[in-house]
Amino acid sequence: MKKIGYWLYQPYKFLIFIPLFLVFSLLFSILAASFSILINPRVGSFWGASWAKFTGYITPMFVTVKGRENIDKNQSYVIVANHQSGYDIFLLYGWIGIDFRWIMKKELRKAPAIGYASYKVGHIFLDRSSPRAAMESINEAKQKLINGTSVVIFPEGTRSGSNKMSSFKKGAFKIAFELDLPILPVTLVNTHKIYNKGFNLLPGSVEMHIHKPINTSEYHDRQDELRELTRETIASPLTHKKVEVLTPVG
Incomplete structure (x- = not known):
């Protein structure tokens, strides 16, 4: 049955989804950049979230969100999430319900339309070419992440392509300390069942679990403990689904 569903979906994917996605990605990029310039980046970010929801609807992706009551919309956070697929972006952007910025590689600034819109909305382009450039990027981030505007980081560093989790890198937590924000x-x-490598796209159901924030100020001398606590917290819903969670290393 899965194979039948896959082949039935392919004409829709190529004839309807892809053309709609390309056209509306350009449209929402223009709207996001324009409203960021004319009004402010938060309004521009609304169009980014709308683009994500539109993409989810036309996939279609059916979303369940748990734990939204754990968010204080006046507080800025370092949002730390596991990374399964490219659809993580749409799920977070469209359904978490708070204003946030992505940390992106500086090379993505040159991406047609979306790169320019991301720059105008205020997403953070991280320059790792030198320690000085990286620190300038962090200082820029500090100016943007105030009054409830947060930042998203995927500490695995790459997509897992499954409900498994890889080890967490230290960089995300160093940034949390440098920004002096809770995680x-x-x-x-x-999300990996919706989209995976090779443009394998299918409709399906996903979940987002928002956990209670962690106060980083209590862990300045215990950064490894903070990293492990965060990882265990994120892993808990995956563990309950009886899927493998890889043991962290280093």
Whole structure:
């Protein structure tokens, strides 16, 4: 049955989804950049979230969100999430319900339309070419992440392509300390079943679990403990689904 569903979906994917996605990605990029310039980046970010929801609807992706009551919309966070697929971006952007910025590689600034819109909305382009350039990027981030505007980081560093989790790198937590912000752990479930490598796209159901924030100020001398606590928190909904969670290393 899965194979039948896959082949039935292919004409829709190529004839309807892809043309709509390309056209509306350009449209929402223009709207996001324009409103960021004419009004402010938060209004521009609304169009980014609208683009994500539109993409989810036309996939279609059916979303369940748990734990939204753990968010204080006046507080800025470092949102730390597991990374399963490219659809993590749409799930977070469209359904978490708070204003945030992505940390992106500086090379993405040159991406047609979306790169320019991301720059105008205020997403953070991280320059790792030198310690000085990286620190300038962090200082820029500090100016943007105020009054409830947060930042998202995927500490695995790459997509897992499954409900498994890889080890967490230290960089995300160093940034949390440098920004002096609490960590908001978020678990993303089953986005890899919607989209995976090779443009394998299918409709399906996903979940987002928003956990209680972690106060980083209590862990300045225990950064490894903070990293492990965050990872265990994010892993807990995946563990309950009886899927493997890889043991962290280093």
